[in-house]
Amino acid sequence: MKIGVTTFLTDEGIRPAQLARALEERAFDSLLLHEHSHVAVKQETPFPGGGNLPGIYYRTLDPFVALTAAATVTSDLVLGTGVALLVQRDVIQTAKQVASLDLVSGGRVLFGVGTGWSREEMRNHGADPRTRGKLLNEQLAAIKEIWTKDQAEFHGTYIDFAPIFSWPKPVQRPHPPIFIGGDGEAALARVAAHGDGWMPHSVGHPARVQSQLSRLAEVAGDVPVMVASVAPRPELIAAYAEAGVERVALSLPTQPEAETLRLLDMFAALVGNYA
Numbered sequence: 424m425k426i427g428v429t430t431f432l433t434d435e436g437i438r439p440a441q442l443a444r445a446l447e448e449r450a451f452d453s454l455l456l457h458e459h460s461h462v463a464v465k466q467e468t469p470f471p472g473g474g475n476l477p478g479i480y481y482r483t484l485d486p487f488v489a490l491t492a493a494a495t496v497t498s499d500l501v502l503g504t505g506v507a508l509l510v511q512r513d514v515i516q517t518a519k520q521v522a523s524l525d526l527v528s529g530g531r532v533l534f535g536v537g538t539g540w541s542r543e544e545m546r547n548h549g550a551d552p553r554t555r556g557k558l559l560n561e562q563l564a565a566i567k568e569i570w571t572k573d574q575a576e577f578h579g580t581y582i583d584f585a586p587i588f589s590w591p592k593p594v595q596r597p598h599p600p601i602f603i604g605g606d607g608e609a610a611l612a613r614v615a616a617h618g619d620g621w622m623p624h625s626v627g628h629p630a631r632v633q634s635q636l637s638r639l640a641e642v643a644g645d646v647p648v649m650v651a652s653v654a655p656r657p658e659l660i661a662a663y664a665e666a667g668v669e670r671v672a673l674s675l676p677t678q679p680e681a682e683t684l685r686l687l688d689m690f691a692a693l694v695g696n697y698a
Contacts, residue, residue, distance in 0.1 A: 424664040424697045427453030429505045429651045429672035433482035436677040443493030447500045449691040455505030455672045456486040463543035487520045494528035503533035505651045506604035510555045511548035514562045518569040522593045530594035535622045537604035563617040570598040611642040620647035629662035
């Protein structure tokens with residue numbers, strides 16, 4: 424099993440290049456970045472984690488800018504979104520951003536996508552929270568057309584464009600792996616229909632790991648799994664390894680450089696057990 428990290432990169436924490444270099448030096452497999460474009464001043468959607476919305480949500484860097492900086496100082500580190508809020512993004516522009524990052528990085532992109540949870544954030548981007556799942560499904564189909572066809576077109580209910588040229592194409596063939604985020608039944612169905620893998624949030628207790636993963640097998644069969652936001656607890660990591668998970672991403676708090684490097688040194692001992 425391969426071990427990486429997932430984190431919020433902000434203007435108050437370690438910079439992308441420094442973090443990426445430190446991860447590769449310590450033999451971590453991957454870097455996954457969360458995304459939030461903004462926080463509404465009048466935020467009414469309850470935070471899924473409970474309580475007040477953490478400050479890091481207000482200050483998150485654009486993931487593709489940050490991952491490009493990470494790509495320039497690394498050679499093996501897998502670079503991913505965990506997850507990109509695709510329903511809030513222009514589908515043609517995002518297809519180009521991901522393909523460009525895949526080119527710049529030499530084919531190291533893992534594209535994690537999800538619907539998001541903040542209804543205010545979605546509405547500010549012109550997305551209707553009530554139809555975000557259907558929109559995401561069409562976006563994924565359209566992006567694959569752009570990535571794999573010289574002349575791409577798509578005609579759906581929410582996404583519609585006549586034939587277009589769009590380069591670069593991704594280095595990875597047929598395209599960077601698309602990992603579907605989310606823990607509900609809709610996300611599992613989306614894995615089966617549109618994904619190359621599943622990116623669930625970690626469960627909190629090792630005893631729950633097997634039941635979490637069995638839900639995927641019932642819907643989508645045998646597909647790769649990358650578990651995000653895993654607490655750096657040996658017993659939990661071991662449970663995912665024993666269950667046959669391909670990758671886990673440890674939850675890395677957002678801290679300045681010195682504190683982040685100290686945490687990575689603590690995490691590195693866990694990497695050695697599974698490399």
